[in-house]
Amino acid sequence: MSDYSAEERRALRNVTDPATESPNLHRTTGLGQQQPAGASEEWLPEDVDDVDVDAMDDDDRELSEEIIEAIERPKQAPSFSKGYLPVCDLPGFGDAYPDCGDDMVHFCEDCGHTSAFGRTCRRSECPRCAPAWARNTAKTITGKLIALRSMLDARRETHQRFHHLMFSPSADWTLENSDPLKRTVKVIKQILSAYGVEGVWFYHPYRGDDSERELDDRGFWKQILGKGLDWDDVKDRLEYAPHFHVIVVGHHIEGSDVTKRVYEETDWILHRIHRDNSSISIPDDYALARAVSYCLSHTGVRMGYHDNGRNSNEYQYIGDTLREAQILDKYDPYVTKLVRRASVDTLGLSYNDFDCRVEREVGPRVIDMDSLPGFASKGDDDRDLDAAASTSTADQEVGVDDVLEGSDQDDTAFELRECTGTMSRISTAHRVLDDPEWDGEFADDLRDAYEEWLLDDPGREDRRGG
Ligand SMILES: [Zn+2]
Ligand SMILES: [Zn+2]
Ligand SMILES: [Zn+2]
Structure with missing residues (x-):
């Protein structure tokens, strides 16, 4: 084009x-x-x-x-x-890269869960x-x-x-x-x-x-x-x-x-x-x-x-x-949730295809509201989410509390404790595997999957990250 x-x-x-x-x-x-x-x-x-x-x-x-x-x-x-x-x-409304959609192993940056699905070209013009x-x-x-x-x-x-x-x-x-x-x-x-x-x-x-x-x-x-x-x-x-x-x-x-x-x-x-x-x-x-x-x-x-x-x-x-x-x-999960919810609400766009769907034994993310930049200046003891939500305009169907607690339409995602981490290509898994701080619960599976992926093509070890 x-x-x-x-x-x-x-x-x-x-x-x-x-x-x-x-x-x-x-x-x-x-x-x-x-x-x-x-x-x-x-x-x-x-x-x-x-x-x-x-x-x-x-x-x-x-x-x-x-x-x-x-x-x-x-x-x-x-x-x-x-x-x-x-x-x-x-x-x-443009074109996908030719290999967009081809099956490829992806891993979750949060938990290390791996799953094969169509690769993404992540371009703005790609319909997918x-x-x-x-x-x-x-x-x-x-x-x-x-x-x-x-x-x-x-x-x-x-x-x-x-x-x-x-x-x-x-x-x-x-x-x-x-x-x-x-x-x-x-x-x-x-x-x-x-x-x-x-x-x-x-x-x-x-x-x-x-x-x-x-x-x-x-x-x-x-x-x-x-x-x-x-x-x-x-x-x-x-x-x-x-x-x-x-x-x-x-x-x-x-x-x-x-x-x-x-x-x-x-x-x-x-x-x-x-x-x-x-x-x-x-x-x-x-x-x-x-x-x-x-x-x-x-x-x-x-x-x-x-x-x-x-x-x-x-x-x-x-x-x-x-x-x-x-x-x-430390604000990253907070912003991720805000944007995820905002995108779905305002434009009806569902992004879940590229999220980790695996169920994990995790509670809702605990976020220290006092330390969040958007709430830091709100004075008194009751400066919780309600205080923040009450500044929203009346026609705004979903308040910040809903976003963080997932308390209305989308609450199934949270009751099921879906991981919702970002899925990335297996070729970039060394980023988390080499990180001593990273402790994804499926780290061992991910390490196996990554080794297997490297073995598939002997040249990969040298080109890793590609
Ligand atoms: Zn995950
Ligand atoms: Zn694409
Ligand atoms: Zn405009």
């Missing part, structure tokens, strides 16, 4: 070429039109009264000017025929592996953001929170640049720096076609992703509507005057996503995992973008602290 040019790909994809139509056709939600309930993505200021610039306070005026300058800096292309943001592929890719990646991103918040909380005077932002460039946003996406990302970096926040951006090339507007965004993507559909099944339901989601950590995001003025002068929409009944954007770690999983699930993929032929999954970290932020090992 990566042999096709961008034009051929668009033709193949049969997605409306933005160059052939008036760009305004793509911004179909006009001013004054009602938004369907729950459609959080598309946003326009409710009343775009002229913002009285003189009445703005100095900070707001400076901030809006800095943002407007960042947006106006790149050179606009003279016509809409080129320089628009890329029409990308989506995770799970995309959900596992999304989960692993969402776990890393969520973990880093939780760590970032702790780090900034410690370093800054103000209380740091998660915010979910949506940036939508003007409908005629076209740049005289060989890589308009890269240049636009630079604008986004400058906007985040103006706000004094760090975070992760995701590029969404599509949204649901207008006929799908009765569904909210999550509902829409739930129907599209991970259901084994072909591109031909979904292309007509998508509309090219490039926008960015940015999940950031910061104290406060300055609101309406700034965003209204930016919209008036640039047609860029900067929107902070929050629930109708609350001004809080992302109340807790579970909501964070949920937002990250959602954004990643239909982030753009540029096939064969890199010189070595690798795909580019269009998301990236912005900020020096975030780049160095790492989730501590």
Whole structure:
């Protein structure tokens, strides 16, 4: 697939070429039109009264000017025929590697249980592996953001929170640049720096076609992703509507005057996503995992973008602290559970194929809640999970306590005490076998299986890890 040019790909994809139509056709939600309930993505200021610039306070005026300058800096292309943001592929709608699905022995990184099943290529474009890719990646991103918040909380005077932002460039946003996406990302970096926040951006090339507007965004993507559909099944339901989601950590995001003025002068929409009944954007770690999983699930993929032929999954970290932020090992099971649950809940994606299913004599994981970064600042004696869950918005069906205790729909998994560890290829088993700290209960079986695998092909001993 990566042999096709961008034009051929668009033709193949049969997605409306933005160059052939008036760009305004793509911004179909006009001013004054009602938004369907729950459609959080598309946003326009409710009343775009002229913002009285003189009445703005100095900070707001400076901030809006800095943002407007960042947006106006790149050179606009003279016509809409080129320089628009890329029409990308989506995770799970490309090709698997040829050996994806071939039987191979896997082992559980937690308990050492071995089992043979189809190997995974773990690529975002693979229809079979995309959900596992999304989960692993969402776990890393969520973990880093939780760590970032702790780090900034410690370093800054103000209380740091998660915010979910949506940036939508003007409908005629076209740049005289060989890589308009890269240049636009630079604008986004400058906007985040103006706000004094760090975070992760995701590029969404599509949204649901207008006929799908009765569904909210999550509902829409739930129907599209991970259901084994072909591109031909979904292309007509998508509309090219490039926008960015940015999940950031910061104290406060300055609101309406700034965003209204930016919209008036640039047609860029900067929107902070929050629930109708609350001004809080992302109340807790579970909501964070949920937002990250959602954004990643239909982030753009540029096939064969890199010189070595690798795909580019269009998301990236912005900020020096975030780049160095790492989730501590002891929080790893906590983040894993958050993301697992969030992915299943928000998009109906089941990831269990690649989890260890063996039953073990283990209780639920005991997690020291006091030490978790998301809960550390919650004051009194009763600072347990209920306290954390009560900050969640009303429509959030599953609280953090459910995630950790597995107390509702998914409770069978916990009653059966399934291991749920991550299954990895036997070729990498030396990583745990050589680790003196690792004490998986099926270590002996794993060692046998690994030896057997090495013997199968005498060359393997030298190439181990391959
Ligand atoms: Zn296991
Ligand atoms: Zn695959
Ligand atoms: Zn989106």
